Amino acid sequence: MNAAVATSVFAVFMVATVALGLLALRGRGKGGGLAEWSVGGRSLGPVFIWVLMAGEGYxxxxxxxxAGWGYNYGAPVLYVVxxxxxxxxxxYVVGPMLWAYARRHGLVGITDMVAHRFGRPWLGAxxxxxxxxxxxxxxxxxxxxMGVVLSVISYGAVSLNWAYFVAFAVTTGFVVVSGLRGSAWVSVLKDVxxxxxxxxxxxxxxxxxxxGYGPFLDRLVTEKGEWLTLPGHGGGSGDGGGSGFGxxxxxxxxxxxxxxxxxFPTTxxxxxxxxxxxxLRRNAVYLPAYNVLLFVPMLLGLAAxxxxxxxxxxxxxxxxxxxxxDALPAWAVGLVGVAAALSSIVPMAVFMLVIGTMWGRSVLSLVPRFAERQKSAAQVVVVVAGSLALLLTYTAPNTLVRLSLISxxxxxxxxxxxxxxxxxxxxxxxGAFSGLIVGVAVVCALVFTGNDPVGGVNAGLVALAANLAVALAVTLAGPRDADPRPDAEVLAHDPVGEEDESLDVARAARCASDHRV
Structure with a gap:
């Protein structure tokens, strides 16, 4: 009975999720081109941007x-907050800068920016x-x-394999059609x-x-004090120089x-x-408030x-x-499960959307037959990327788990x-390309040989330092780029947003000038 109630609540909200994502297209004609699909027509206001970016982070x-980190280690999990x-x-500074650069040149992602900045389309690919x-x-x-959540809240009635497929199907169902705008609409439901x-x-x-909290915290301090300080339970020496989370x-x-x-491409x-x-500036001011919610699963992990x-x-x-x-009635378990599932669906939708956009815009567009159908190509890539992740989840989960170590x-x-x-x-x-090669090589070598952290320092930071050193050395020692294209010669037509007020355009130009982009 409990399984039927919780699963029914979950199913109703999943149907509502797909419907809400598809309703996001209402009044948008046939869905527009790639810019409308991938960046919402550059028209999302503060509320939608806030819930979208909060949803991508949560x-x-x-x-x-x-909760698992809180349970296993304790204090180190606070690094997320x-x-x-x-x-x-x-x-607050970087967001408007990237927005202005992309708006001026009709770009829709970081691959566009890299290709445009260095004048090499293949670099974007x-x-x-x-x-x-x-x-x-x-x-x-x-x-x-999401599969684990669905299996648990159904009291084991839904197998993990079916739960994985539901996660893939629901997300693909609306993101292929409605793009970023659909993800923003679903984020509203998710955040509520x-x-x-x-x-x-x-x-x-x-x-x-x-x-109450008083007895809980008293017991936590008395019996589990190790979880409340760095490096946490079982984390190492605690002086920051050992092998743990110091x-x-x-x-x-x-x-x-x-x-x-x-x-990050999704950001x-x-x-x-x-x-x-x-x-974006207002969004940057208000987004940290969302982090307060992160303390709840951390504390509940400690309670467990x-x-x-x-x-x-x-x-x-x-x-x-x-x-x-154990503590809640089945209908409440279902609602908590829906909230957790949507916390998988929204970021997964944005990840799939970004991968599709990058390939449609920067990889497949290099092929003449796809150059004029970038949106269609991107939508196909979304399905392929999601299907590949689903297939590897079934057949070789450890492959992607190992890759996630260096993500x-x-x-x-x-x-x-x-x-x-x-x-x-x-x-x-x-300089930039040499630094990238060195940085990726160093981080892969350190992580996959078990040397992360290095003397207590995150291996990614060590690799970034090597990356920067090489980039600066090659740049300063070598010749300047042969063909630095002036901005005036590379302005691209932005297919959306032309009806915006002139004030926004002026702000974009001023911001771009201030940051020399």
């Missing part, structure tokens, strides 16, 4: 991984392939996360449910199991991730969908130490849901080519 990790908050602050390798594991992780369910759990679980690891990971998140998709640069002790390995990621299933640290190696190149015009193609 994934199934927040329900599963954050730290880097996201710092990243929003950096995004290289970055697209590299970014896909780093993004594909995130799709697989979201499929896995996330805020409501986590707010409820934040009060109900401590009351149900511990008679102070150096926390600082270096927060620093690296806060820089990387602002050029940039949110930037480029904005109606104006001011909307006393309620369901002894969880090991991947089972610890179910810490939060074991509390939920963020690998993406960080694009920082000089994407960001530094826009603010420092002297950076040459040879």
């Amino acid at each position: 994934t199934s990790f927040s329900y599963l991984g954050a 730290a880097y996201m908050s710092c990243g929003y602050a950096i995004g 290289v970055v697209a392939v590299l970014a896909t390798v780093f993004l594909l594991p995130y799709i697989q992780l979201q499929i896995t996360g 449910l996330v805020i409501a369910t986590l707010g409820f759990l934040a009060f109900s679980v401590p009351l149900h199991y511990f008679d 102070e150096l690891w926390f600082i270096s990971t927060t620093f690296l991730n806060s820089l990387t998140v602002v050029i 940039v998709a949110g930037y480029l969908g904005a109606r104006s640069a001011d909307a 130490l006393f309620v369901v002790p002894g969880l090991t390995g991947a089972e610890s990621n179910l810490a939060l849901f074991k509390l939920v299933v 963020y640290e690998g993406m960080a190696q694009l920082l000089p080519m994407v960001l530094l190149a826009l603010v420092w015009r002297r950076l040459t193609f040879r």
